[in-house]
Amino acid sequence: EDQVTQSPEALRLQEGESSSLNCSYTVSGLRGLFWYRQDPGKGPEFLFTLYSAGEEKEKERLKATLTKKESFLHITAPKPEDSATYLCAVQDLAGNNRKLIWGLGTSLGVNP
């Protein structure tokens, strides 16, 4: 059964203190792994899609990497505005469907 586990559940950093969030996944075949950001009271907002092991994508202070079993979201020198919940989701290669399996997220707080 497809499964996504994110860790830690919550993380608090000081401004400028770099860290990484983890997304471990189990899927028969990976069509894509997605990172989204969710602010309180809002819907998730798309950040990245990764397709194959070894792939990396960057956007401002965020960099996402992918291996065959997990993905990391690296946050370099975070700012208070990076505070949000970060969600990871995977899409199975099997079938012609658009179903995503989601993790529960990591709640990130960045202190000024």
Next chain:
Amino acid sequence: DAGVIQSPRHEVTEMGQEVTLRCKPISGHDYLFWYRQTMMRGLELLIYFNNNVPIDDSGMPEDRFSAKMPNASFSTLKIQPSEPRDSAVYFCASSATGTGLNSPLHFGNGTRLTVT
């Protein structure tokens, strides 16, 4: 573009009442998704449509839930009768086929449903 628009933002109702949630997807998007989010279970896909046709409704909890998409710019999710365990945030999302089966989802800001 205004993005995905959901209404109402908040809904408080009593057990047994009918609840209707509404969604307007982004113009030109041909996929529409209904999700439910809770602290314990995270985001769960309820149903999704392609070109207004329901494709996968295996996530709909039970017969009390129904969804329709009468045209490309409007969808509803109905719960009848509602129960306290239906309390959650319900999200609508849309996406375009253009980049393939894994094109990103664009979410609305959700409807927070409380059933007392």
